[in-house]
Each structure stands twice: as structure tokens, then as C-alpha cells.
Amino acid sequence: MGIDETINVTKILFSGIGVSLKIFVLTLIFSLPLGVIVALARNSKLKLISTITKAYILLIRGTPIMLQIIFVYFAPYYIFNMTYDRFTAIIVAFVINYAAYFSEIFRSGINSISQGQREAAYTLGFDKFQTFFLIILPQVIKVVLPPISNEVISLLKTTSLAQIIGVTEMFALAQKQASYNFSVIPLCIAGVYYLILVFVISIVFSKLEKKLDYYN
Amino acid sequence: MNVLEVKQVSKKYGKLDVIKDISLEVKEGETLVILGPSGSGKSTLLRCINNLEKINSGNIIINGEEMIKEYKSSKPIYNNKEILNKINLSTGMVFQDFNLFPHLSVKENITQALISVLKKDKLEADGIAYGLLKKMDLISKANSYPCDLSGGQKQRVSIARCLAINPKIICMDEPTSALDPELVGEVLKVIKDLAKEKRTMIIVTHEIKFAEEVADRVIFMDEGKIIEEGSPSQVIENPKKERTREFLKRYINIKEDKMEKLNSNEVEPKKVIKFFEEISEIPRESGNEEGIKNYLIKFAKERNLEVYEDKDYNVIIKKEAAKGKENNEPIALQAHTDMVCEKRADIRHDFEEDPIILYKDGDYIRANGTTLGADNGIGVAQILALLDSQDMKTPKLEAIFTVQEESTMIGAINIDLSKLQSKKIISLDGGREGKILVGSANCLEWKSRLEKEYISVPEEYTRYELKYDNFKGGHSGGNIGDIKRGNPIKLGISILKKIEDVYIEEVFGGSQVNVIPRDFDIKFYTKPSKLLEIENLINEQKEFYGKVNIEIKEIAKGERCFSEKLTNRIIDFIYNYENGALEYVNNNVILSCNMAEIKEDENYVNIGYSTRANNLSLRNKYLERLDKLVKKNGLEIFWSQELKGVEQDINNDLILKCNEIYKKIYSRNLEKMITQGVVEGGFFLSKVNDLQYVCIGPNTEDVHSPNERVSITSLKNTYEYLQELLISF
Numbered sequence: 004m005g006i007d008e009t010i011n012v013t014k015i016l017f018s019g020i021g022v023s024l025k026i027f028v029l030t031l032i033f034s035l036p037l038g039v040i041v042a043l044a045r046n047s048k049l050k051l052i053s054t055i056t057k058a059y060i061l062l063i064r065g066t067p068i069m070l071q072i073i074f075v076y077f078a079p080y081y082i083f084n085m086t087y088d089r090f091t092a093i094i095v096a097f098v099i100n101y102a103a104y105f106s107e108i109f110r111s112g113i114n115s116i117s118q119g120q121r122e123a124a125y126t127l128g129f130d131k132f133q134t135f136f137l138i139i140l141p142q143v144i145k146v147v148l149p150p151i152s153n154e155v156i157s158l159l160k161t162t163s164l165a166q167i168i169g170v171t172e173m174f175a176l177a178q179k180q181a182s183y184n185f186s187v188i189p190l191c192i193a194g195v196y197y198l199i200l201v202f203v204i205s206i207v208f209s210k211l212e213k214k215l216d217y218y219n
Numbered sequence: 220m221n222v223l224e225v226k227q228v229s230k231k232y233g234k235l236d237v238i239k240d241i242s243l244e245v246k247e248g249e250t251l252v253i254l255g256p257s258g259s260g261k262s263t264l265l266r267c268i269n270n271l272e273k274i275n276s277g278n279i280i281i282n283g284e285e286m287i288k289e290y291k292s293s294k295p296i297y298n299n300k301e302i303l304n305k306i307n308l309s310t311g312m313v314f315q316d317f318n319l320f321p322h323l324s325v326k327e328n329i330t331q332a333l334i335s336v337l338k339k340d341k342l343e344a345d346g347i348a349y350g351l352l353k354k355m356d357l358i359s360k361a362n363s364y365p366c367d368l369s370g371g372q373k374q375r376v377s378i379a380r381c382l383a384i385n386p387k388i389i390c391m392d393e394p395t396s397a398l399d400p401e402l403v404g405e406v407l408k409v410i411k412d413l414a415k416e417k418r419t420m421i422i423v424t425h426e427i428k429f430a431e432e433v434a435d436r437v438i439f440m441d442e443g444k445i446i447e448e449g450s451p452s453q454v455i456e457n458p459k460k461e462r463t464r465e466f467l468k469r470y471i472n473i474k475e476d477k478m479e480k481l482n483s484n485e486v487e488p489k490k491v492i493k494f495f496e497e498i499s500e501i502p503r504e505s506g507n508e509e510g511i512k513n514y515l516i517k518f519a520k521e522r523n524l525e526v527y528e529d530k531d532y533n534v535i536i537k538k539e540a541a542k543g544k545e546n547n548e549p550i551a552l553q554a555h556t557d558m559v560c561e562k563r564a565d566i567r568h569d570f571e572e573d574p575i576i577l578y579k580d581g582d583y584i585r586a587n588g589t590t591l592g593a594d595n596g597i598g599v600a601q602i603l604a605l606l607d608s609q610d611m612k613t614p615k616l617e618a619i620f621t622v623q624e625e626s627t628m629i630g631a632i633n634i635d636l637s638k639l640q641s642k643k644i645i646s647l648d649g650g651r652e653g654k655i656l657v658g659s660a661n662c663l664e665w666k667s668r669l670e671k672e673y674i675s676v677p678e679e680y681t682r683y684e685l686k687y688d689n690f691k692g693g694h695s696g697g698n699i700g701d702i703k704r705g706n707p708i709k710l711g712i713s714i715l716k717k718i719e720d721v722y723i724e725e726v727f728g729g730s731q732v733n734v735i736p737r738d739f740d741i742k743f744y745t746k747p748s749k750l751l752e753i754e755n756l757i758n759e760q761k762e763f764y765g766k767v768n769i770e771i772k773e774i775a776k777g778e779r780c781f782s783e784k785l786t787n788r789i790i791d792f793i794y795n796y797e798n799g800a801l802e803y804v805n806n807n808v809i810l811s812c813n814m815a816e817i818k819e820d821e822n823y824v825n826i827g828y829s830t831r832a833n834n835l836s837l838r839n840k841y842l843e844r845l846d847k848l849v850k851k852n853g854l855e856i857f858w859s860q861e862l863k864g865v866e867q868d869i870n871n872d873l874i875l876k877c878n879e880i881y882k883k884i885y886s887r888n889l890e891k892m893i894t895q896g897v898v899e900g901g902f903f904l905s906k907v908n909d910l911q912y913v914c915i916g917p918n919t920e921d922v923h924s925p926n927e928r929v930s931i932t933s934l935k936n937t938y939e940y941l942q943e944l945l946i947s948f
């Protein structure tokens with residue numbers, strides 16, 4: 004591959020980053036709050052709710068994400084003969100998957116806050132809602148930030164799986180260019196793009212961690 | 220009005236009853252302190268009141284609102300949220316481990332509930348927070364985070380946070396238990412202030428002294444029940460129930476029932492007792508006399524008396540003669556300012572800090588489980604009373620206060636008596652009414668040693684350990700005449716001497732060179748056939764000495780033992796050492812010796828011993844014998860010292876005068892005593908030519924022990940006698 008082609012491929016792959024980032028951001032927006040809700044449901048005193056949640060987490064963590072993506076997209080078609088947008092399907096699959104992983108991180112974070120915090124809040128008259136959002140959650144966020152950043156980085160790279168149901172993101176383009184040009188350079192360029200993105204994410208998280216460093 | 224009513228509340232954790240049918244009431248403005256061992260349910264009770272734990276039966280009524288609405292099939296149904304919220308805001312809780320919100324600043328910790336729960340606007344909330352922080356002396360920390368505060372500051376913030384919602388009742392669950400000792404005070408002070416403001420509080424604490432100060436009422440709990448309830452003075456000072464006493468004993472010194480605080484206004488001689496009280500406030504363990512020295516200097520300056528001190532903190536105070544006695548010879552009075560500090564194992568007392576509280580126990584003054592310091596504080600107090608009096612017709616008085624009599628004698632050794640005009644010293648360090656000390660022993664102490672030599676253990680020898688302990692011991696001066704005390708070092712060695720054919724391996728006995736040994740431990744090798752003979756000898760000794768432990772046992776064989784030469788030297792020296800009282804006059808011992816200690820170091824076996832003599836010619840004969848024995852066994856003397864004795868004409872002016880006055884009052888003679896102990900007078904006599912010295916004092920019992928006590932009647936008699944005596948000069 005000559006310089007011109009390389010520049011051309013670089014541009015083509017860059018146009019694919021948009022889709023990758025869209026998947027990434029939308030997944031985070033939905034899966035993080037869902038993760039908190041799942042964590043609370045998992046901790047619920049109501050047996051039914053906690054059992055269902057446990058089963059959900061087992062199912063998601065126990066099966067390949069590729070299977071889940073394909074299932075989410077094709078199941079409605081096979082069962083109800085209903086089709087829908089591929090992009091929506093990939094977001095749904097990712098949110099369901101990542102909410103499970105995030106929920107376990109949140110749960111360990113919530114459980115790490117001492118009972119004394121809740122008791123102090125109770126005696127001061129905070130209701131359960133206030134206690135959670137004003138007292139517990141802010142402390143949980145500090146605790147869970149490092150493991151969350153791991154998952155977020157993994158999510159960015161997992162966006163490359165979107166192509167299996169035909170959503171064309173950056174890595175799908177890279178593969179196409181590689182076989183078209185008969186060269187690994189497009190793959191390398193994709194790698195560099197991922198690297199840059201992960202680097203940016205790492206910086207964002209370390210900034211966040213620093214910001215919460217004001218207490219320990 | 221009752222702010223809180225706990226009605227027959229029980230609480231179980233599974234099958235464990237934590238609270239059993241407890242009822243109590245708290246009035247508005249009352250401070251209730253709950254005491255009790257851990258696991259007694261006191262914290263759980265507080266948690267139930269704060270609805271942090273659900274109760275199993277009974278009811279809790281706070282500010283008129285019932286926590287439990289009703290019982291359905293004996294299960295409690297809690298009231299609705301609205302009422303529980305009301306109750307919740309009526310009670311505040313201060314936790315042992317603070318539970319501050321770490322992500323919020325100090326100010327926000329306080330304002331968060333005001334804003335979110337009580338719906339106050341931010342400005343108002345900030346105002347309340349600053350007000351409370353000012354009260355807690357924490358304004359400067361308003362924007363800090365809890366992690367930057369000390370434990371004491373954290374707990375004060377947590378108290379402020381609790382006060383912010385203005386609860387009717389403040390519950391505190393061991394508020395100082397998680398604090399370093401030096402931070403406890405600041406938190407207790409804040410709580411005391413709240414009590415003064417008449418805040419209603421329930422406090423669970425282990426700070427008994429604080430409880431006594433702050434509580435209006437005290438409850439003692441154990442095993443989930445209230446054992447005792449009443450005012451602090453009832454429950455803490457005079458607990459009725461054995462369990463309460465047992466518990467309190469771990470924290471404070473509970474006095475014996477029959478003892479009452481000594482009141483210096485009621486007990487004669489008032490002035491002496493008043494001064495004794497004052498000096499008992501001052502810690503004065505031997506070697507720590509600066510405080511009492513300062514007291515004496517101040518005493519003299521306040522009365523315009525001439526006063527001297529030296530670098531050892533000895534003090535001399537002089538008082539001019541009464542009118543008409545200016546030309547009479549001055550008289551010196553002497554006492555030592557230090558005391559022996561001993562306490563009973565169950566008593567908390569810091570001899571560097573705590574004053575000694577005086578109690579009256581029948582005719583005795585005593586402390587509560589510690590030495591009293593009547594030896595020689597009661598002497599100091601009598602001298603101060605004499606110096607203080609305005610109207611006594613005495614000649615010029617010179618008061619000598621010495622230091623470290625109980626330890627190094629450094630005060631008596633170093634004191635400069637060149638400023639002393641008097642040729643007569645009356646010491647008040649005596650211990651018996653009707654007796655007068657006129658002579659004391661000269662004491663020689665030695666430490667000598669034998670170099671160690673080892674050989675490997677011969678075949679057919681078995682290793683034994685012979686152990687002596689629980690002997691009475693005692694002072695080599697005062698107690699040496701009592702043969703029943705026995706000397707375990709001598710006894711053990713005498714057994715080895717009798718059975719012969721032994722090799723010593725290890726030897727240890729005694730404690731200090733001026734103390735009669737209490738224990739002895741020797742490991743040695745001998746043939747097993749000797750065991751029966753040893754046991755017979757032990758039984759003979761046990762029979763004679765009574766309640767002592769002597770035992771022999773076989774132990775695993777080692778590799779080496781002392782050489783035959785070294786073994787024989789040790790045995791020969793100790794066996795032939797003349798021990799105990801050697802010579803008497805009437806019933807007084809006048810020559811005695813003490814085999815005090817035998818210890819090993821890396822290269823030597825060290826043996827310490829001493830002799831006390833009131834008669835130097837008898838002693839010199841003895842010293843010749845001892846010298847031969849030392850030389851014969853090749854001992855090297857590496858340390859020795861001489862402590863001077865009191866040797867004087869026992870019919871000198873001073874002694875005759877003392878007797879004459881005593882006879883005038885009691886129509887009988889004083890009994891003249893010669894002690895084997897070392898007294899400070901010996902050193903005084905060696906400094907001043909033609910000095911006359913006597914020592915008197917009231918009856919003191921069990922000196923140097925926590926049972927030390929002084930007889931009030933005897934003190935009164937002695938002090939009256941002393942006054943008569945001084946007026947007669």
C-alpha cells in the first residue's frame with residue numbers, strides 16, 4: 004500500500020469511528036443507571052426480585068456476548084416474525100450485557116459502605132431515597148470508579164462485535180479495507196484508533212478519580 | 220414530664236435474649252448514664268430507642284408517640300411512617316465510631332439533614348451549622364473533610380450534627396471508646412456542657428468518673444437487665460449489688476464499706492492532719508521529691524521562715540525561738556519527704572499523678588489500697604504543724620527534710636549540715652509509741668564473684684531442679700532476727716552439702732543485697748540414688764518453715780555443668796557463711812548477716828551479702844572470720860559499700876531529756892531501741908561532732924505495704940509528747 008492509499012484508508016476508518024462511539028456512548032448512558040437498579044434489585048429483601056436478578060446475571064455472564072447479540076436481533080424474527088433496526092438491536096444487546104457486569108461492580112461498592120452510614124442517615128431523618136442518593140451513592144462512585152473504568156475500556160473494544168449483525172462500525176471497515184488492499188495496514192490503523200480512544204478514556208477516568216480524591 | 224418511656228421491652232437476636240423486660244423513664248432535662256459490661260445490652264437498648272433495632276415485646280414511647288401500634292398474635296406492629304418519622308426526629312444518636320459522612324465537608328455533614336429533611340434553606344442551615352461549630356470550637360474546620368480531623372474533633376462534629384436536628388433526647392453510645400486517651404477529655408467536656416444546658420441525654424459509657432460527674436441518674440445493666448439504679452453517689456460510690464461492685468472495681472477504686480473520708484476538721488490533732496492531707500496531695504515517690512520540696516519552700520516563704528534547699532531537694536527550715544528562749548540551745552527536727560509506693564493489684568493509682576486520699580478506718584488513717592505515706596509524711600506533717608504554730612514556747616527550731624530515705628539515702632548522705640546550729644536532732648521517722656530509737660546498725664554490703672568453669676556432665680548423673688519459693692523474705696535490717704523467715708539460699712545449699720557428690724549447673728536466688736531472699740532455684744547433677752535423702756531433707760525443712768514451697772524434680776539431661784572446684788567453692792562459701800542474727804543484747808539483735816543473692820552472668824557467679832552491726836568490736840571479729848572464708852574460696856569482691864550507723868552514748872542529754880518528759884506524762888520509762896536497720900541519723904552523726912540523735916513516732920502498721928496505716932490516738936499522744944518535749948528545752 005502506498006502513501007495515498009494509506010491516507011485514504013485512514014480517512015475511511017475515521018468515518019467509522021462515529022458509529023463505534025455512538026454504540027459506546029448510548030450503551031453507557033443506558034447500562035450504568037440500569038446497573039445501579041440491578042444492583043439494588045440483587046440486594047433486595049424480596050426473595051423473588053433478588054432471585055430473578057441473580058438468574059439474569061448468571062445468564063448474561065454465563066453466555067458469550069456474540070450469542071446474546073445474535074439472539075437479541077434474530078429472536079423476535081424467529082419467534083414473532085418481527086424485524087427491527089439492527090443498530091437498535093446492538094444497543095439493546097450491549098445494554099443488557101453491560102448492565103449485568105456494572106451491577107456486580109455497583110453491588111460490591113454498595114456493600115462496602117458501612118451499615119453505620121445508613122444508621123447515621125436514618126437517625127438524622129433521611130428517608131431511604133435520600134439516604135441512597137445523598138449518602139450512599141456518592142461514596143459508592145468513588146469506590147467503583149477503577150473497576151468501572153476497566154469495563155468501559157472493554158466496552159469500547161467490544162463495539163467491534165456490532166458487525167456480526169451487520170452494523171458497520173470502524174473495525175468492520177478496517178477488515179474490508181484489509182482484504183480489498185490485501186494489506187494489514189488498515190488493521191494497524193484501526194488498532195491505533197482504538198489505542199488513542201482508550202488513552203482518552205483512561206485520562207478521563209484518572210481525572211475523575213483525582214476529583215474524588217478530596218476525601219478518603 | 221417523661222420524654223422517654225421504655226415499657227417492658229425485650230429484644231432477641233435469634234434465641235439470644237439481649238434485653239430482658241426492661242422498663243425505664245427519662246425526664247426532660249435529665250442525664251441518664253447507663254453502665255455495664257460489654258454484652259450487657261446497653262448499646263442495644265439505645266439502638267432500640269432509635270429504632271435501629273426492632274423490639275420483640277414491650278413498647279417505647281418518645282415525646283408521647285408510641286413506637287408500637289399494637290400486637291397481633293404477640294408480634295409487634297410498628298406505627299406508621301409518619302409517627303415513626305416524628306419519633307425519629309425526636310431522638311438523636313451519637314455513635315461510638317462517629318459515622319460521619321466522609322464525602323461531605325464538616326459543615327455539610329451538619330447542614331445536609333437540615334436542608335433535605337427539615338427543608339430549611341441553605342443560608343439558614345449554614346447559620347445553624349456555624350452556631351454549632353462555634354459551640355464545639357470547630358469553626359476553623361467548617362470546610363475540612365472528616366478524614367482530616369482527629370478522633371476527638373470527629374466526635375464533636377458528630378455531636379453537632381446530632382444537635383442540628385434539635386432532638387428531644389440525645390443518645391450517646393460509648394462516645395469516647397474509639398478515641399485515643401488524650402482526646403477523650405475534649406469530647407467529655409462538650410458533653411458536660413450539654414448536661415449543664417439541661418439537654419435530655421442517655422449516655423452509655425465506660426468513663427466512670429465522667430459518669431459520676433455528669434449523670435443525674437445511673438443505671439447499671441448486666442445480662443440484659445437493670446441490676447441497679449439510682450443517683451451516681453448511690454450506684455457508683457456505694458453500689459449495693461455485688462455485680463455492680465465487681466464491675467466498678469475494674470474502673471475505679473471502690474472503698475471498703477467501713478471507711479469514711481478523713482475530715483481534718485474533726486480529727487485531732489487537727490493541724491497535723493491538715494498538713495498531712497496537704498502533702499498527701501503531692502506525689503512523692505522516692506526520687507520524685509521536687510513537688511514536695513516546692514511545697515516546703517512555699518510553706519516557709521509564706522511564714523517568713525529562713526529556708527535552704529540543695530540540689531537533691533533536701534530542705535532546711537529554721538524558726539526563731541519564742542520570746543525568752545532566745546538563748547536556749549536550738550533543737551533540730553527531722554523527717555524524710557519521700558515514701559514507698561505500693562498498691563494492691565486491683566487498685567488503679569498513678570503514683571506520679573494521683574493524690575492519696577485519706578480515709579478514716581476506726582482509729583486508723585489509711586489510704587484505699589495504696590501505701591499511705593505516713594512513713595514519713597506524718598513526721599513531715601508534725602514538723603510543719605510545729606513550725607506553723609505561733610504560741611509555743613520553744614527554742615529555735617531547725618527542721619531538716621531529707622529525700623530518698625526509702626531508696627538511695629542520697630538525701631542523708633549529701634545533706635550539708637554545716638548551717639545547723641543544733642547539736643540535737645529529733646527524728647520523727649520512728650514507728651512505735653513508748654519507744655525511742657537510740658542506736659542503729661552500721662551496715663556493710665558486698666558483692667563478690669567466682670569465675671565460671673564448665674565441664675561436660677559425667678556419666679550416671681541425673682539432672683535435678685531444686686526450687687524454693689514463697690519464703691517471707693523481708694528487710695535485712697528489721698526482720699533478720701526472725702528465724703522462721705528462713706533463707707532459701709542457705710537451705711538449698713545445705714542440702715547439696717549434705718548429699719555430697721553433686722555438680723551445680725545453674726543457680727539463682729534472692730533479689731537485692733539488703734533484702735532477705737524469698738526464693739532460690741538451683742539445677743544440679745547427682746546420682747539418682749541420692750533422691751530419697753534429698754526428699755527427706757526437704758520434708759524436714761518444710762516442717763520447720765511451714766507455708767513455703769520447696770520442690771525437687773528430675774529434668775532432661777543437659778551437656779555441661781560447673782566444675783567440681785567451682786561447685787565446691789559455692790557450696791563451701793554459702794554453707795559456712797554465718798547467716799542471720801549472730802549476737803544479741805537483751806532482745807535486740809546487735810550483729811547480723813544476710814546471704815542475700817546469688818546470680819549468674821555470662822562469665823561469673825555473683826554472690827551478694829551484707830552484715831549489720833551495732834557493736835563494732837564484735838563486728839571486727841566477725842569480719843576476720845568472713846575474710847578467711849572469702850579468701851579460702853577464692854571469691855573476688857568487686858563492689859562494697861558502708862552505710863553509717865548511729866553509735867552514741869545511750870545516756871546522753873537528749874535521750875535522758877526525752878525519757879524525763881515521757882515519764883512526767885506517762886509515769887514510765889521510754890523503751891530504748893537499737894535497730895539493725897540503717898537510719899539517716901548514722902549519716903548525720905558522721906557529719907557533725909558531738910551530735911545527739913533520737914528517733915520517735917506514732918504507731919504505724921504494715922509500713923511499705925498497701926495496708927499501711929497510722930493510729931490516730933497514737934498520733935495525738937506522740938504529737939502532744941513532742942510539744943511538751945520541745946517546750947522543755
